[in-house]
Amino acid sequence: MRPTTTLSTALTLLSLLSAPHLQAADVKPSPNGIELPEGYKDWPVISVSHRVDNNTLRAIIGNEIAVKAAREGQTAPWPTGTILGKLVWKQTEEKYWPAAISPKTFVHAEFMLKDPKKYTNGTGWGWARWLGKEQKPWSDQADAQQACISCHTVVKAPSQDWVFTTPAPLP
Amino acid sequence: MRPTTTLSTALTLLSLLSAPHLQAADVKPSPNGIELPEGYKDWPVISVSHRVDNNTLRAIIGNEIAVKAAREGQTAPWPTGTILGKLVWKQTEEKYWPAAISPKTFVHAEFMLKDPKKYTNGTGWGWARWLGKEQKPWSDQADAQQACISCHTVVKAPSQDWVFTTPAPLP
Numbered sequence: 001m002r003p004t005t006t007l008s009t010a011l012t013l014l015s016l017l018s019a020p021h022l023q024a025a026d027v028k029p030s031p032n033g034i035e036l037p038e039g040y041k042d043w044p045v046i047s048v049s050h051r052v053d054n055n056t057l058r059a060i061i062g063n064e065i066a067v068k069a070a071r072e073g074q075t076a077p078w079p080t081g082t083i084l085g086k087l088v089w090k091q092t093e094e095k096y097w098p099a100a101i102s103p104k105t106f107v108h109a110e111f112m113l114k115d116p117k118k119y120t121n122g123t124g125w126g127w128a129r130w131l132g133k134e135q136k137p138w139s140d141q142a143d144a145q146q147a148c149i150s151c152h153t154v155v156k157a158p159s160q161d162w163v164f165t166t167p168a169p170l171p
Numbered sequence: 172m173r174p175t176t177t178l179s180t181a182l183t184l185l186s187l188l189s190a191p192h193l194q195a196a197d198v199k200p201s202p203n204g205i206e207l208p209e210g211y212k213d214w215p216v217i218s219v220s221h222r223v224d225n226n227t228l229r230a231i232i233g234n235e236i237a238v239k240a241a242r243e244g245q246t247a248p249w250p251t252g253t254i255l256g257k258l259v260w261k262q263t264e265e266k267y268w269p270a271a272i273s274p275k276t277f278v279h280a281e282f283m284l285k286d287p288k289k290y291t292n293g294t295g296w297g298w299a300r301w302l303g304k305e306q307k308p309w310s311d312q313a314d315a316q317q318a319c320i321s322c323h324t325v326v327k328a329p330s331q332d333w334v335f336t337t338p339a340p341l342p
């Protein structure tokens with residue numbers, strides 16, 4: 001191993017050690033070409049939910065366009081450029097307040113990206129999901145988003161624009 | 172009414188009509204002097220919870236110092252400058268997915284501000300809450316935060332630093 005390679009390896013290791021959280025650039029794109037949205041962990045909250053059918057908690061977050069639309073009630077349809085994200089955790093009880101059902105392990109982050117010209121699957125949205133803290137693309141099949149679309153078909157009416165979430169009221 | 176007063180009144184009305192959301196500057200401070208934190212609705216998510224003892228959903232959010240501390244696990248104690256916020260809603264069922272328990276009416280926003288030199292009540296934190304979409308201070312009594320402190324005493328151990336919330340794991 002040449003000295004420059006050793007130095008490079010050492011720097012890579014150092015960078016891994018000092019950056020415990022995955023960056024979007026380290027994560028593989030979804031098989032339909034959608035990249036993990038940069039900086040999504042810093043996005044504001046649009047809503048939250050507790051799925052009692054599969055014991056998960058969710059934060060529904062959005063990029064700047066999504067948050068503006070949610071706050072102004074401009075969601076039928078959501079504007080082009082909207083990205084909605086869901087952070088999903090398995091549930092547990094908060095240690096010192098067990099009646100507070102709270103996040104345990106991180107399950108996945110999933111996204112809907114609105115751009116009818118770009119996403120020509122009939123919904124106007126692109127769909128993608130990354131699993132676990134490793135952020136592994138949910139599938140290696142390019143048509144995997146058909147599973148998302150199938151489930152969301154119940155909310156295809158223009159008043160819902162393929163979105164289940166009702167933005168939570170805020171002051 | 173003089174013309175300038177009429178103009179001023181008209182401008183005030185116009186400004187109220189064109190700004191449907193309350194700004195921090197429009198909101199009265201808590202009786203202990205704490206001001207509503209500016210821009211809190213844009214803060215990232217630290218956790219979420221479903222209080223099954225009082226049928227509310229919560230988003231736990233934080234300012235930049237809080238979010239950094241939560242992601243790095245530096246929460247025992249939380250650093251000076253931390254502000255933790257809770258957005259609280261009464262629960263309902265999501266219309267097109269009733270097994271998703273979701274926000275209905277906005278109940279309150281409450282905050283803990285860490286600064287042991289500034290807040291000399293024995294906890295190291297300042298405590299404040301504003302009710303409803305009108306963001307009315309929760310009480311007009313300067314010692315109202317004793318109610319917060321009393322309830323949080325169960326988590327006064329240094330490992331919890333007066334905080335119930337366990338930050339949710341993220342990639």
